[in-house]
Amino acid sequence: MAQLLDPLHRRHIEQLGLQPGWRCLEVGCGIGSISQWLASRVAPSGHVVASDLDLRYIVNLHVPNLEVRQINILEGPVEEGAYDLVTARAVLHHIASPERAVERMLAALKPGGVFLSIEPDMLPATASAPESIHAFWQGWLEWSSSVGIDYFIGRKLPSLLAGLNLEAVAAEGHTALYNGGSPWAIYWLETLQELRQRLIESGHVSAQCISDFDKLYSDPRFWTSTITFIASSGHKA
Numbered sequence: 001m002a003q004l005l006d007p008l009h010r011r012h013i014e015q016l017g018l019q020p021g022w023r024c025l026e027v028g029c030g031i032g033s034i035s036q037w038l039a040s041r042v043a044p045s046g047h048v049v050a051s052d053l054d055l056r057y058i059v060n061l062h063v064p065n066l067e068v069r070q071i072n073i074l075e076g077p078v079e080e081g082a083y084d085l086v087t088a089r090a091v092l093h094h095i096a097s098p099e100r101a102v103e104r105m106l107a108a109l110k111p112g113g114v115f116l117s118i119e120p121d122m123l124p125a126t127a128s129a130p131e132s133i134h135a136f137w138q139g140w141l142e143w144s145s146s147v148g149i150d151y152f153i154g155r156k157l158p159s160l161l162a163g164l165n166l167e168a169v170a171a172e173g174h175t176a177l178y179n180g181g182s183p184w185a186i187y188w189l190e191t192l193q194e195l196r197q198r199l200i201e202s203g204h205v206s207a208q209c210i211s212d213f214d215k216l217y218s219d220p221r222f223w224t225s226t227i228t229f230i231a232s233s234g235h236k237a
């Protein structure tokens with residue numbers, strides 16, 4: 001995911017005016033690649049907190065102006081009014097109360113500080129073809145909603161941010177079109193390897209559907225799109 005989404009994430013952060021000296025917080029940072037990049041960009045006087053619920057991929061990160069911290073954004077302590085930038089990517093769609101998570105992230109911003117989230121909206125999957133791929137994504141979306149994942153959260157964030165009194169709220173979508181065997185296709189094939197059994201047992205996706213999916217996602221002549229990643233941002237008043 002980091003390889004596929006870091007260029008987009010970095011571009012949006014740059015556009016929002018990142019400066020040396022900024023204090024930054026990344027929530028749900030995964031392998032921490034964006035936090036490491038931020039640390040290099042805000043050095044020498046800036047500071048970055050790379051945080052996640054699960055520190056397994058970042059516990060050994062040693063960068064002078066980067067601090068690794070375990071934060072559950074729904075519960076753990078977060079300093080108030082401390083950061084110039086708070087960002088989270090592909091985190092809110094997994095969270096039981098995204099509203100609370102966003103409120104807590106906004107509380108961590110200084111006045112004038114910048115918030116940026118990048119979250120999925122699976123609208124393209126709902127219009128995918130051929131029928132076997134469409135049926136796969138329908139089943140995937142039913143399964144994900146049954147386990148509390150909101151793959152349509154991207155479209156909901158701008159109004160949520162505006163309702164929380166952020167200023168200059170803006171949002172923009174990015175949709176990759178990719179073919180079988182490409183990095184995005186491999187990402188999905190690997191994800192499916194992990195979830196195959198669970199999906200079939202849920203009754204939402206058939207083994208036949210998964211086998212058709214495997215075939216097309218390995219075929220370079222097959223082109224498709226699945227997710228629009230929506231970058232939503234605003235400034236704290």
Ligand SMILES: C[S@@+](CC[C@H](N)C(=O)[O-])C[C@H]1O[C@@H](n2cnc3c(N)ncnc32)[C@H](O)[C@@H]1O
Pocket residue numbers: 001002005027028029030031051052053054071072073074088089090091094095
């Ligand atoms: C799909 S991964 C995305 C990782 C990374 N942001 C990226 O885009 O590559 C979701 C991340 O959110 C973290 N996460 C889930 N719930 C969280 C919570 N309540 N507080 C903080 N992090 C959370 C997970 O541990 C995981 O690292």
